[in-house]
Amino acid sequence: MRLVLKTLVSTLIFSAMMNMANAQPINLYLVPGMANDHRLFGEYQFDTTLVRPIPIKWVDWKNVKGFGEYAKLLSAQIDTTAPFVLLGFSMGGILSMEMSRFLKPKAIILVSSVKSSKNLPFRVKFARYLPLYRLMSEGMVRKASKRKWFFKTIKSEQHVKLYQSMVADTGAKFFKWQLCATAHWKFDLAPKAPPIYHIHGDKDQVIPLKKSVHPDYVVKDGPHEIIINDMKLLTGLVEGYVRGVK
Numbered sequence: 001m002r003l004v005l006k007t008l009v010s011t012l013i014f015s016a017m018m019n020m021a022n023a024q025p026i027n028l029y030l031v032p033g034m035a036n037d038h039r040l041f042g043e044y045q046f047d048t049t050l051v052r053p054i055p056i057k058w059v060d061w062k063n064v065k066g067f068g069e070y071a072k073l074l075s076a077q078i079d080t081t082a083p084f085v086l087l088g089f090s091m092g093g094i095l096s097m098e099m100s101r102f103l104k105p106k107a108i109i110l111v112s113s114v115k116s117s118k119n120l121p122f123r124v125k126f127a128r129y130l131p132l133y134r135l136m137s138e139g140m141v142r143k144a145s146k147r148k149w150f151f152k153t154i155k156s157e158q159h160v161k162l163y164q165s166m167v168a169d170t171g172a173k174f175f176k177w178q179l180c181a182t183a184h185w186k187f188d189l190a191p192k193a194p195p196i197y198h199i200h201g202d203k204d205q206v207i208p209l210k211k212s213v214h215p216d217y218v219v220k221d222g223p224h225e226i227i228i229n230d231m232k233l234l235t236g237l238v239e240g241y242v243r244g245v246k
Contacts, residue, residue: 023049025048025049025050025051025052026050026051026052026082026083026084026085026106026242026245026246027052027054027078027079027082027083027084027085028046028051028052028053028054028084028085028087028238028242029054029055029056029077029078029084029085029086029087030044030053030054030055030056030087030089030092031056031074031086031087031088031089031092031093031095031096032055032056032058032089032091032092033088033089033090033091033092033093033112033113033227034090034091034175034178034179034182035166035167035170035175035178036089036163036166036167036170037057037058037166037169037170038055038056038057038058039162039165039166040055040089040162040166040227040228041053041055042055043231044231044235045235046235046238046239047239050239050242050243050246051238051239051242054077056074056077056078056092057077058074058174059073059074059076060073061073061174061177064177066181066184066185067094067095067098067181067182067185068098068101070095070098070181071095071098071099071101072102074095074099075099075102075103078099078103080103080104083106083246084105084106085105085106085107085108085109085241085242085245086099086100086103086105086107086108086109087108087109087110087111087238088108088109088110088111088113089111089112089113089227090111090112090113090206090207090224090227091113091178091182092113093108093110093111093112093113093114094113094114094182094185094187096108096110096113097110097115097116097187098187100190100193100194101190104194105194106194106195106245106246107194107195107196107197107241107242107244107245108193108194108195108196108197109196109197109198109199109238109241110196110197110198110199110200110215111199111200111226111227111234112199112200112201112204112206112207112224112225112226112227113198113200113207114207114213115189115196115198116187116188116189117185117186117187117188118188118212119207119212119213120182120185120207121206121207121208124182124183125183127179127180127182127183128183128184131180131183133175133176133179133180133183134176136172136175136176136179137172138171138172138173140172141167141168141170141171141172141175142168144167145164145165145167145168146164148160148164151163151164153203153205153223153224153225153229154225154228154229155229156228156229159228159229162228163225163228195244195245197216197217197237197241198213198214198215198216198217199215199216199217199219199226199234199237200213200215200217200218200219200222200226201218201219201221201222201223201224201226202218202219202220202221202222203221203222203223204222204223204224205223205224206224207224217237219233
């Protein structure tokens, strides 16, 4: 009888510990995209009992050759002792895929991005051979950041101003580095890749929704900037994906 009681108590304790572990919010690392930064995620409000959002901040890139090396620098911001999920927007999705080479996320969530370099638009790959981005100057970036026409697919005036600020703060040198690294990026999915959930807009003008891009969820009439236009929708999708991997 004592043995039965001890076994029952042990089982209950183990079950309670497992439930407590599952109840802990999972770390969700948010990786921004090209010409923007951690401020992109400032208005997101996740269920804090489920998700602990942690925006990744850019670090010094000047002595880094490409996304592989830069992903390793950024990974210093990730606590690998606890379960975590990576969410990458656009170029941030590329960096998330690179991190999956040496980290073990529970899952990767891509927003307006690609799983492989094979999925990049032709014009991006062609920049390897005709790098017109090298002509970009600080003056050109400042002027572009002030013209609302460049941000016409962003719905909110407040978010247009945010994008303008982020573009201006990126500067020409970092912008050119980002364009160069994207053009020269080479990556294919590993056989044992973590689960990947892909959200994409059907009106994406940067990475068009073609046969090469197979998202799990298509945002109707969604441009490239669904990350800022459709926060409520994306919050629900992300929380659903996180529940599936916890």
